[in-house]
Amino acid sequence: MSTAIPTRPAGAAKPQAVVKDGSMLKQKEMISGNYARLESAVTDGRKVVSTFVPGNLNELIMCFDVLNNLPEINAIQNGMRKKSGGYIMEAEKRGHSEDVCTYVKADLGMIEKGNLGPDGQKLPDPNLLLLSYTGCFTFMKWFELLRDRYNCETAMLHVPYQGDGQITQSMISYVVKQLREEVIPKMERVSGVKFDIDRLRENLARSARAEEDFVWVLNSAKSKPSPIDAYFGGVYYIGPIFTAFRGTEDAVEYYQLLRAEIAERLANGQGPVTPNGDMGPERYRLVVEGPPNWTSFRDFWKMLYDDGAVVVASTYTKVGGIYDQGFRHDPAKPLESLAEYCLGCYTNRNMPSRIDLIERYMNEFEADGFLINSIKSCNSFSAGQLLMLREIERRTGKPAAFIESDLVDPRYFSPANIKNRLESYFQMIEQRRAGHVPARAA
Amino acid sequence: MSHVAAIVARCQALFEDLNFTAAREWKEAAPGRIVVGFMPxxxxxxxxxxAGGLALGVLGGGDQLEVIQGDAYYQSYICRIPRSTIELGVTSRLDFVDAMLFPSICDVIRNLSGMWKIMFPKVKSRYVDVPQNFSDAVGGSFYVSELGELRDILARLAGREITDDALRNSIAVYNENRALVREVYAFRARFPWKAPSAEVYLLMRAGMVLPVEEHSAMLRDYLDATAREERPRRDNSRVVVTGAFCEQPPLSLIKSIELAGCYIVDDDFMLVNRWEKSDVAADGDPLAALSHAYLHDSLETAAKYQPDQSKKGQWLIEAVQRSGAEGVIFASASFCDPALLERPMLQRALAARGIPYIAFKFAENSGQMQPIREQAGTFADSIKLWSAA
Amino acid sequence: MKSFIGIDLGSTTTKAVVLDENQDVLGRGITNSRANYDTACKVAKYEALLGARFTLLARALQGIANQDEFLSALERGFRLDLFLDHVDDLEATCREKASGERFKGHEDGVATALGNIFAALRADADELFAPGARRKSDFFRDLAGARFMAVGEAAANAAGVSYDLLLNVYDKAIIEVENRPPQGEIADRLSRALGRLGELPESLAIPVRSALDIEMEETSVVGTGYGRVTLPFAKENIRSEILCHGLGAHMMYPGTSTVLDIGGQDTKAIQVDPTGIVENFQMNDRCAAGCGRYLGYIADEMNIGLHELGPLAMQATRTVRINSTCTVFAGAELRDRLALGEKREDIIAGLHRAIILRAMSILSRSGGVRDQFTFTGGVAKNEAAVKELRLLIRENYGEVTININPDSIYTGALGAACFAHRAAIH
Structure with missing residues (x-):
């Protein structure tokens, strides 16, 4: 099922083969297909909605035959293609503070520079800004800034925060009412398509099927060795389900493919695939909190797999929904189910719940340590992580490490610094594992 | 000491007292009293x-609190108010506080609500969500339900029922206080030399720690006394200061702006004091009245969504017009997401009206005032030049 | 005998420590890190091994009268021998460099001038290493450079060539020479140095011979520090500086539970278990506020030496509250305070407190201060910083034993040597 795709032209110093599985190829097709549809939206006469990943309403959006454009994903793509740095500077030049979120600035900078998508084609102006205000305050300002730029219709979906660590009936009914009275009417108006709840039910049923396979993949990391990296690899696995594909037949197929591939690795006792091929022996099992850095994504990953560190569970792969704790989209109660989905996203949970979840991961995935990648841009994740670090150490007795970087600001990734800390950390785990060799004092 | 000076001295003492002695004494003065801290x-x-409680505004530690342990909880790129607030907590300065309320202002304060639950398990910590949907049937009904939950929590804490009558009475008491606050602001806008901003600031801060009735009396007293006092009028420019609605600037910064030649004629330092723009209905269902005021008759700030694009920034233009200001100073705390993300949109609205502005950042413990004096001074001068031209 | 060597390649200096089988320190060596870690590593190790040999000599001579005097004469002899070798090397290299287009027509003059300069350097050498002679530095670059500059101009004039030509030759040559690790066996050189001391009485000669005859085996070498990845060591012989620092502090003070290291580039708080193994650590975050460099900026800003800051702060009568530990803003805040009429020493005391406050927060992140507490790094030599630290620790953590070792610069190398020992024994 594996296909080798050379990443460098023949004759490069050391031809390196990146192993791409069928699922990866499938996802690649899906993503480029979506970008192609976006780029030809104007000619095709299709309407476009811009929305965010956490708490996104893809199943609902599909009911109106409109395309889904995700500014966060554009920022990530630009980060990985090393374009974000210039975009951020452009936004700062235009009066945005150096203190604030670089997703926002990368997005605004991209728009100022012609709004070219990752493959160099112009992205369409949205017809509707669907502001799913879930788990991140900055989203609200981001969309106000976009509205300022596009002068288009904006629908606000305010998802209350789980301040006391639970979803109340009042919260669900608030979200459902907003869907009924604010979001759906605006979608109907913009698209000219009448809302059909049965269509939504079908989409939700497909979501649930994909979610089932996705959860199976996440849980495969409980095996030793883990057949997946649940953070660096996980970022790819969440792609379809967190973005414009949840609820599609494509996503269902993708997760079937992925599950089969991982099952095969599991049966063969193989570890994760990395950009350099199969990972070496598993030496450290980590739980990771916080989003990755995108501008040096591969360098960062390499710092871990070179030392035999594999991430067995991560919180970032829960920002677009926490499926492994039982939630599934439910066609039987479509709008309520969407509300519960939004309310349940990782950064919409309070600090105690987040810490509890991590503690559970530490235990259930038998992790050796806990690593926080603290992101400058993202206060929603980052504010409080140092308390989280203490709590996890206290509760599990496992050592925790703390590094800092940013989402898409290349100025904020210091490889020497991060490598130094990671090395120290792994050696510390190693020493502690080796048992307490008495020094002279003893 | 003049009467004004005496009032201000009392406010200054309250402001500097990081042990909140006045609030502690209030609590001890009668059994069953509760103190509920709240953030911006x-x-x-x-x-x-x-509920028979005292609402205690917790606005960080200012520039006199040395943050030793609080820093251990935050990365360098996060603002200062949560650090100094934790410092207040871990140094037992808030040990008499029964509950802490964390409003929906940004992700940092939001997360602090959960941190407080872990760090201070004996204190009832509550995140106060406010609706971003402004229809009564949608956002309103959610907010009434939130208010109801909070009412139950406070009633349990105080060990007494919070009746509708008691609530209506409290609304009336706060209506009176807000009217006086608005009056102080209006007075300052007319006679800024008679109500220097540092004095007004301290008066408003006193409202964070005093029982509301006492604060109202103080405001009345101040208005009365300062109107009668002659003070030199300076040839200052008139500015609105905005962006400091959470972490507070050091008092020296407020003084520096005025010393540099700018009368502050409006600001957003403590929005809670005048959040509702007119009286909240003191009859009928009190929760519905509070919700209605929030949805339809409250100020705007970066933490609140503006559904109507054409109205974005309108409030600031109105503030400029109402107070007769000649320019706007954006003074935001470093790393303040709401203020800093909002700023370009507000600036665009001002630019469209030809209203001049400058911007700088501060921290509650900023020590260097020279750059502030320079910028504010230059701004004051250039405003004069423009208006002369 | 077996020996275990730890080498710490720091960003400014490289340190080496040699341990014996009982984990007693035999020798220490330090050198500037230069651009070339490989040489720095060899030089530091050479120095440490030399120190080790002297320790063996001292052990052999224990109880013998005048042994200190003898050992110091021997060391001077050794240094002189090494110096003369270097001078030879430098002269040869200079002559090599004095060729090419620039030197056309000046070959003879340059050769004569160099001959005279190096003759003078050799003539002065004995005096340089005479008993009681004060040398500003022991680095060859400093010693040779000073003499070269002192006599160079006169030699150039006498030979009728431009002094610039000579300087050009010197600058090129010295870089090569100082980047060549010391040649030859330490024992051989010691034998030659011994020869300079003349006939030894039997009571000295026998133990000296026996000490020099001990075969030193480099049983195991472990490297650490920022430059460690460039070390020509296998990965298993490299340890992170945090681990080495923790273990090194434990070796110096076995009761150590918490270590604070404030260096020029970073601040580290380390918790170690009773065996010296790191349990937890925190470093300053991405922002360098509160590192040693902060004090460096302040010293530059005030135009005084870094070492003068501490004593100045000790004269303070009060401590001005400094709110910015941002290195970039430190200068501005300083000037602002001076303009407000604050006294210089009071401000500097405030700056010291500010840097220690940052350290307190990093300590707190790592799990707080436990008994005993060991403070290392350049800032540990600053009395005002130490005073603030003691105060704040007492206020926040109560009575805690605070250890500060004058040799704390070797903490990382010591830990590395201990790891080398463990690796070889287990």
Missing amino acids: FYVPRELIHA
Whole structure:
């Protein structure tokens, strides 16, 4: 099922083969297909909605035959293609503070520079800004800034925060009412398509099927060795389900493919695939909190797999929904189910719940340590992580490490610094594992 | 000492007292009293009052608190108010506080609500969500339900029922206080030399730690005394200061702006004092009245969504017009997401009206005032030049 | 005998420590890190091994009268021998460099001038290493450079060539020479140095011979520090500086539970278990506020030496509250305070407190201060910083034993040597 795709032209110093599985190829097709549809939206006469990943309403959006454009994903793509740095500077030049979120600035900078998508084609102006205000305050300002730029219709979906660590009936009914009275009417108006709840039910049923396979993949990391990296690899696995594909037949197929591939690795006792091929022996099992850095994504990953560190569970792969704790989209109660989905996203949970979840991961995935990648841009994740670090150490007795970087600001990734800390950390785990060799004092 | 000076001295003492002695004494003065801390920008203080409690504004540690342990909880790129607030907590300065309320202002304060639950398990910590949907049937009904939950929490804490009558009474008490606050602001806008901003600031801060009735009396007293006092009028420019609605600037910064030649004629330092723009209905269902005021008759700030694009920034233009200001100073705390993300949109609205502005950042413990004096001074001068041209 | 060597390649200096089988320190060596870690590593190790040999000599001579005097004469002899070798090397290299287009027509003059300069350097050498002679530095670059500059101009004039030509030759040559690790066996050189001391009485000669005859085996070498990845060591012989620092502090003070290291580039708080193994650590975050460099900026800003800051702060009568530990803003805040009429020493005391406050927060992140507490790094030599630290620790953590070792610069190398020992024994 594996296909080798050379990443460098023949004759490069050391031809390196990146192993791409069928699922990866499938996802690649899906993503480029979506970008192609976006780029030809104007000619095709299709309407476009811009929305965010956490708490996104893809199943609902599909009911109106409109395309889904995700500014966060554009920022990530630009980060990985090393374009974000210039975009951020452009936004700062235009009066945005150096203190604030670089997703926002990368997005605004991209728009100022012609709004070219990752493959160099112009992205369409949205017809509707669907502001799913879930788990991140900055989203609200981001969309106000976009509205300022596009002068288009904006629908606000305010998802209350789980301040006391639970979803109340009042919260669900608030979200459902907003869907009924604010979001759906605006979608109907913009698209000219009448809302059909049965269509939504079908989409939700497909979501649930994909979610089932996705959860199976996440849980495969409980095996030793883990057949997946649940953070660096996980970022790819969440792609379809967190973005414009949840609820599609494509996503269902993708997760079937992925599950089969991982099952095969599991049966063969193989570890994760990395950009350099199969990972070496598993030496450290980590739980990771916080989003990755995108501008040096591969360098960062390499710092871990070179030392035999594999991430067995991560919180970032829960920002677009926490499926492994039982939630599934439910066609039987479509709008309520969407509300519960939004309310349940990782950064919409309070600090105690987040810490509890991590503690559970530490235990259930038998992790050796806990690593926080603290992101400058993202206060929603980052504010409080140092308390989280203490709590996890206290509760599990496992050592925790703390590094800092940013989402898409290349100025904020210091490889020497991060490598130094990671090395120290792994050696510390190693020493502690080796048992307490008495020094002279003893 | 003049009467004004005496009032201000009392406020200054309250402001400097990081042990909140006045609030402690209030609590000890009678059994069954509760103290409920709250952070910016807004909480429904009427509920606390109706529970027989004192609403205590916790606005960080200012520039006199040395943050030793609080820094251990935050990365360098996060603002200062949560650090100094934790410092207040871990140094037992808030040990008399029964509950802490964390409004929906930004992700940092939001997360602090959960941190407080872990760090201070004996204190009832509550995140106060406010609706971003402004229809009564949608956002309103959610907010009434939130208010109801908070009412139950406070009632349990105080060990007494919070009746509708008590709530209506509290609304009336706060209506009176807000009217006086608005009056102080209006007075300053007319006679800024008679109500220097540092004095007004300290008066408003006193409202964070005093029982509301006492604060109202103080405001009345001040208005009366300062109107009668002659003070030299300076040839200052008139500015609105905005962006400091959460972490507070050091008092020296406020003084520096005025010394540099700018009368502050409006600001957003403590929005909670005048959040509702007119009286909240003191009859009928009190929770519905509070919700209605929030949805339809409250100020705007970066933490609040503006559904109507054409109205974005309108409030600031109105503030400039109402107070007769000649320019706007954006003074935001470093790393303040709401203020800094909002700023370009507000600046665009001002530019469209030809209203001049400058911007700088501060921290509650900023020590260097020279750059502030320079910028504010240059701004004051250039405003004069423009208006002369 | 077996020996275990730890080498710490720091960003400014490289340190080496040699341990014996009982984990007693035999020798220490330090050198500037230069651009070339490989040489720095060899030089530091050479120095440490030399120190080790002297320790063996001292052990052999224990109880013998005048042994200190003898050992110091021997060391001077050794240094002189090494110096003369270097001078030879430098002269040869200079002559090599004095060729090419620039030197056309000046070959003879340059050769004569160099001959005279190096003759003078050799003539002065004995005096340089005479008993009681004060040398500003022991680095060859400093010693040779000073003499070269002192006599160079006169030699150039006498030979009728431009002094610039000579300087050009010197600058090129010295870089090569100082980047060549010391040649030859330490024992051989010691034998030659011994020869300079003349006939030894039997009571000295026998133990000296026996000490020099001990075969030193480099049983195991472990490297650490920022430059460690460039070390020509296998990965298993490299340890992170945090681990080495923790273990090194434990070796110096076995009761150590918490270590604070404030260096020029970073601040580290380390918790170690009773065996010296790191349990937890925190470093300053991405922002360098509160590192040693902060004090460096302040010293530059005030135009005084870094070492003068501490004593100045000790004269303070009060401590001005400094709110910015941002290195970039430190200068501005300083000037602002001076303009407000604050006294210089009071401000500097405030700056010291500010840097220690940052350290307190990093300590707190790592799990707080436990008994005993060991403070290392350049800032540990600053009395005002130490005073603030003691105060704040007492206020926040109560009575805690605070250890500060004058040799704390070797903490990382010591830990590395201990790891080398463990690796070889287990």
